Amino acid sequence: MKLLKRFLYFVGLPALLIVLWWATSRNGTSFFVPKPGPLVHAFRTVWLGDGFHKDVVPSLTRLAAGLIISIALGIGLGVVIGSVDWVRWLLGPLLEFLRAVPSTILIPVLLLVIGINDAMKVTVIVLGCIWPVLLNTVKGVASIDEVQLSTGEVYGLRGLDRLRYLVLPAASPQIFAGIRQSLAVGLVLMVTSEMFAATEGIGYATINFQNQVAIPEMWSGIVLLGLIGVALSVLFQLVQRRVLGWYEGLKESANV
């Protein structure tokens, strides 16, 4: 009974909205709103056929590459910058400025410097996504509890062990907050860079459909990008629950 109630809560509103959409668009003449049938058809023919290899795979590869590089670089540099005071002071204002540059504005520049290729798009993603991870890592590492640091020292934790068992776990809640922001920015930059200049990719195909005024196809691109966003967020939450499970538990017990 309880399970049924939860299930109804979960599907209730979405089902209602879909029925509403179906009912209003069935006899509707609105040019911009696609009907469910043609939309599903367009989705299947555009993205699950040829388009899968031609557009979807390249887009996702670029996104994954950009995100992995940003996260690795962000954590690596962040640990160094966060643990050494003078490096943090030296680079602090510079990093604040670089972070403040709205990353979409870099797309035309990188287009000039690098050209229309995968490297340009990955660079755009990295230049946008690295800051949340980097700055949050710096903040997390710089604010590790003094007692924890001293304890680690007394136990002779050094080098990689210190990093693995003390620094990274202590900073991980902040790092994950940063990664979460990066994911959203990464997707935005992947799509924007493809819309601005590309020869393939989901963003490119979608803006192309807009230029051809192919309404259901254009909407199918929007739906696909939405689904990718949702999938990324679910994936992130799964990883976070695994890695940060101890932290959530700690917070809960502290709140009791």
Add this chain to the structure above:
Amino acid sequence: MSVAHDNVQLAAPPATPRRRASLLERGLPALLGALGIVGALFAWQIFSEIGPVDPHFLPPPSDVLPQFFQNLGYADFWTATGYTLRAWLLGLVISTLGAIVLGVIIGSSDFLRQATHSTIEFLRPIPSVALIPLAALLYGPVLKAELLIVAFACFWIVLVQVLYGVADVDKVATDTAHTMHLSYLQRVRYLVFPTLLPYLVTGIRLAATVALILSIGVELIVGTPGLGQKVALAQINDATPSMYALILTSGVLGMLVNGLMGLLERRLLFWHASVRGGVKS
């Protein structure tokens, strides 16, 4: 589990007993910071002159900085900046107001919260740039198109924070308010709003950065007037120094936005532990 939740929890680093910082100790970080900026400019200059990239595509700061200051004298430049900031501000205000109203209504009812949870979790991660083609088709290169994208993205960011905030209201305080027969509006004003405020400010701060990224992104692709469109034009016209000057401008703009949000946070939350603790240490 939200960004803000973590930030709010961790905003105040554990209080460690610290000696009073002497003038030298306080001055040193600022000095090093200035040194870092100057050093970066030098590195850029040298890289541009002897680096592997054609200096035409990566002009040195000695070309870019004069252009940057020259821009400040052009009315054209200020109009473009104004357009970008207008879209940024309007988008942020519209989405924040909408998110507060809807968030408080949904958050105060258990039924509504449970019924909307799955829908919100699904709509929230949708990248708003996916809607750019639709906005372009519906409105063309005008402010409305930019607002649609900016407001859509910011709305979810703020809404989720508002929902977290409303859920965080203290149980005892709620019971007290009921006992004292506070009306619905009074409860919102004196009970929900103070609890909500830190979450709301975090939401607005996150949304402000995203809004700037998106308004410039829409200007680039759809061609609505603003800094993004100017950069796209400069790229087409091969005017690289002015392109880099505009990017510097956008960075300054971004820092102003961050500073403004920091100020807002301190002004609105001067009473909150995360801000008070920060001042004390």
